[in-house]
Amino acid sequence: MSYRRKKLLALFCATALSMTAVAGCTGTKSSTGNVVSSETETNAEETSAQSEAGTFSSADMFTERDLAGTYEESGAVYVTLSDDGITGETDGVVIDGQMVTITAEGTYIFSGTLSEGQIVVDADNAKVQIVFDNVDITCASSAAVYVKSAEKVFVTLAEGSQNTLRNTDEYVAIDDNNIDAVIFAKSDLTLNGTGSLTIISAEGHGIVSKDDLKITGGTYDITAAGHALSGKDSVRIADGTFILTAEKDGIHAENADDEEKGYIYIADGDFTITSDGDGMDASNIVQIEDGTLDITAGGGAANSLKTHESDVPGGPGGGMSQNIERPDGESMPQMGEKPDEESMSQMGEKPDGENMPQDTTTDESGTSTKGIKAGGGMYLNGGTYQIDSADDSIHSNANITIADGTYTLATGDDGVHADDALTVNGGTITVTESYEGLEGLTVTINDGTIDITARDDGINTAGGTDQSGFGTFGDHFKGMDSADDETEETTDNEMWMELNGGYIHILAGGDGVDSNGDLTINGGEIYIDGPSDNGNSAIDYGDRSSAYVNGGTLVAIGSSGMAEVMSDSSKQKVLMVKLGEQMEGGNVVLTDSEGNVIVSYTALKTYDCVIISTAEVESGATYTLTTSGTTTEVTAE
Numbered sequence: 159m160s161y162r163r164k165k166l167l168a169l170f171c172a173t174a175l176s177m178t179a180v181a182g183c184t185g186t187k188s189s190t191g192n193v194v195s196s197e198t199e200t201n202a203e204e205t206s207a208q209s210e211a212g213t214f215s216s217a218d219m220f221t222e223r224d225l226a227g228t229y230e231e232s233g234a235v236y237v238t239l240s241d242d243g244i245t246g247e248t249d250g251v252v253i254d255g256q257m258v259t260i261t262a263e264g265t266y267i268f269s270g271t272l273s274e275g276q277i278v279v280d281a282d283n284a285k286v287q288i289v290f291d292n293v294d295i296t297c298a299s300s301a302a303v304y305v306k307s308a309e310k311v312f313v314t315l316a317e318g319s320q321n322t323l324r325n326t327d328e329y330v331a332i333d334d335n336n337i338d339a340v341i342f343a344k345s346d347l348t349l350n351g352t353g354s355l356t357i358i359s360a361e362g363h364g365i366v367s368k369d370d371l372k373i374t375g376g377t378y379d380i381t382a383a384g385h386a387l388s389g390k391d392s393v394r395i396a397d398g399t400f401i402l403t404a405e406k407d408g409i410h411a412e413n414a415d416d417e418e419k420g421y422i423y424i425a426d427g428d429f430t431i432t433s434d435g436d437g438m439d440a441s442n443i444v445q446i447e448d449g450t451l452d453i454t455a456g457g458g459a460a461n462s463l464k465t466h467e468s469d470v471p472g473g474p475g476g477g478m479s480q481n482i483e484r485p486d487g488e489s490m491p492q493m494g495e496k497p498d499e500e501s502m503s504q505m506g507e508k509p510d511g512e513n514m515p516q517d518t519t520t521d522e523s524g525t526s527t528k529g530i531k532a533g534g535g536m537y538l539n540g541g542t543y544q545i546d547s548a549d550d551s552i553h554s555n556a557n558i559t560i561a562d563g564t565y566t567l568a569t570g571d572d573g574v575h576a577d578d579a580l581t582v583n584g585g586t587i588t589v590t591e592s593y594e595g596l597e598g599l600t601v602t603i604n605d606g607t608i609d610i611t612a613r614d615d616g617i618n619t620a621g622g623t624d625q626s627g628f629g630t631f632g633d634h635f636k637g638m639d640s641a642d643d644e645t646e647e648t649t650d651n652e653m654w655m656e657l658n659g660g661y662i663h664i665l666a667g668g669d670g671v672d673s674n675g676d677l678t679i680n681g682g683e684i685y686i687d688g689p690s691d692n693g694n695s696a697i698d699y700g701d702r703s704s705a706y707v708n709g710g711t712l713v714a715i716g717s718s719g720m721a722e723v724m725s726d727s728s729k730q731k732v733l734m735v736k737l738g739e740q741m742e743g744g745n746v747v748l749t750d751s752e753g754n755v756i757v758s759y760t761a762l763k764t765y766d767c768v769i770i771s772t773a774e775v776e777s778g779a780t781y782t783l784t785t786s787g788t789t790t791e792v793t794a795e
Contacts, residue, residue: 213537219394227350227375239270279305291316299330305343315353315376324358339366348372385410391419400429408433412441437529444532448540456527456548462570528553550575572597606660615672616664619653669698677705684712687762692719707771713759718767731794732771740764741786
């Protein structure tokens with residue numbers, strides 16, 4: 159058993175033990191009102207397991223048997239597959255030509271090859287364990303493994319075994335069920351063990367469960383014309399290695415009948431996902447605890463078919479698209495450090511005072527091509543993510559909370575997008591390419607290291623429309639489609655941005671930070687390379703809103719045409735210097751009257767406005783701002 163699986167099993171046992179101690183033998187009620195049994199198997203099987211915080215507990219996601227990945231050879235039935243004849247018929251096993259039907263509870267160990275055959279489970283209310291020990295099965299027009307009826311089925315990959323299942327032609331109905339996957343289960347399905355499984359589905363999905371699909375170990379190489387992995391009620395993964403290539407979604411969970419189901423939970427694992435659709439797609443919650451995820455969705459950012467109104471030459475506002483690239487070889491500044499002294503080429507300017515048009519987005523293909531997508535909330539608690547997506551890299555139709563993890567995101571649209579609240583409590587987020595970096599109805603950043611490169615806004619609250627529906631098109635942010643003054647005022651109150659800590663660096667073609675409501679900076683280090691054109695500003699906020707700086711370090715450089723001042727109610731003094739001419743990228747240094755350096759930053763672009771705020775800036779004191787060899791004296795009022 160791998161270290162990660164031992165760790166997860168130990169966590170499961172400890173949590174289950176504590177739950178048993180509290181509940182006793184009679185059970186107790188979960189936050190969802192369901193009875194939680196103290197018996198190990200039903201503990202996870204009979205509850206939705208959603209906590210009051212909206213997240214799932216790993217102990218409720220998997221049973222001990224799910225995680226074990228072992229089997230008892232004593233009493234097991236051995237079945238040998240062969241085109242010349244299948245052997246192993248006994249009580250619970252019916253052999254009819256090249257079809258094996260399991261009709262009773264038990265453990266069944268399979269080996270051998272069928273060039274055209276099928277394993278069927280038809281065992282009402284039974285728990286069946288199928289062990290693959292070097293199996294190769296082709297079923298041209300149906301499922302190689304078809305679970306027609308059972309309480310639950312385990313597919314265990316024997317240690318060291320290499321197994322292959324494939325479909326090669328269009329699926330043909332054999333009963334009333336719409337069989338469309340190489341492994342197709344009408345019951346709960348768990349795959350575990352330490353062997354490997356290769357699945358090739360020329361016309362349909364890889365693995366489908368019409369209830370819960372769980373995978374707790376093994377190596378899976380799946381190529382599918384549809385989804386690689388799909389669970390109606392849920393997809394739950396504890397561990398494993400996954401190479402998933404799908405013409406639809408890599409991992410898909412959707413339940414149109416029960417809004418509390420249709421979720422994805424990942425505790426750990428190594429994932430390489432290449433999908434024409436979404437990398438991961440859940441109609442409800444996505445929660446990821448740990449793992450390594452390498453996702454390419456829709457051909458990646460370079461293949462994006464999504465267009466923005468502001469990208470169209472001669473469109474509204476008359477602005478050309480903003481093409482932002484980092485200087486060659488530049489890496490993200492480390493905490494407390496400033497970027498290297500490499501400057502950006504000046505971007506195309508817009509007429510003075512002209513607003514950047516609203517972000518109106520369309521996707522010409524009609525196919526959702528996001529990296530990770532949730533119809534409900536998303537909770538990312540750890541892991542390493544490398545996502546290259548044609549559409550949003552990380553997307554939720556509700557809230558997103560990022561607690562930890564390392565994220566490298568390239569996208570044709572938003573790096574991280576939440577229709578409701580986006581909260582970042584930690585982690586390292588690097589958006590290397592995007593239209594907008596981080597976006598939500600509200601945005602709260604409490605900690606973390608964030609580096610954003612964006613053609614338009616770096617961080618935005620409700621700055622436009624987005625293709626955000628689960629399988630739908632053109633959903634709006636809440637409150638964005640009303641025009642009367644009363645509704646607009648309410649909308650401003652619903653939208654806000656709060657930056658409380660961490661390290662943030664933004665390289666933006668549009669606004670650096672754009673809050674369509676209040677902007678509040680309470681702490682952290684924030685460095686913004688804003689626009690060089692006068693149609694945007696390094697810091698922007700709502701017309702009837704205010705911006706407050708109460709703590710932290712802020713350095714924002716950009717154009718002066720639409721530069722906005724901070725509120726006089728700010729608890730920390732803010733210096734805004736309009737230079738009167740464009741400065742080349744380079745050192746921006748603020749010193750006090752004795753020559754002590756208060757702030758030193760290396761601008762990456764041309765600019766004519768500098769905004770600085772630190773705790774060291776005192777009211778009434780005079781400072782010297784040095785920019786590209788010129789000096790300007792400024793007094794903090």
